[in-house]
Amino acid sequence: xxxxxxxxxxxxxxxxxxxxxxxxxxxxxxxxxxxxxxxxxxxxxxxxxxxxxxxxxxxxxxxxxxxxxxxxxxxxxxxxxxxx
Numbered sequence: 001x002x003x004x005x006x007x008x009x010x011x012x013x014x015x016x017x018x019x020x021x022x023x024x025x026x027x028x029x030x031x032x033x034x035x036x037x038x039x040x041x042x043x044x045x046x047x048x049x050x051x052x053x054x055x056x057x058x059x060x061x062x063x064x065x066x067x068x069x070x071x072x073x074x075x076x077x078x079x080x081x082x083x084x
Contacts, residue, residue, distance in 0.1 A: 001053040003031040005039065010047030014039045 005012065006028040014021045014029050016037045023029045023042075031037040041047040 001033055003037070004052045005029050005031070006050045006052075008048040008050060010045060010049075011042035012039055012047055012049055013042035 005014065005023065007023050007025050009025050011025070012023040012029075014023055014031075014037065016029075016031055017035050021029055039049075
């Protein structure tokens, strides 16, 4: 899954596959699936960020199928494990 990190306040030091990026408030960075990534506060003061993961289309299609099957069973979903 793609991971999106949006810095709300402060500065984020982000490393993707060994390459360092500085992301400041109001900006965002995306980590593509399969990349090695890490983050840390890039400044001595507090930093705030938001993170979200976007489902790939195949995963989204699979989730939709699971939802439809659950609705067919009267709304009782099967266990769903988010793919890595």
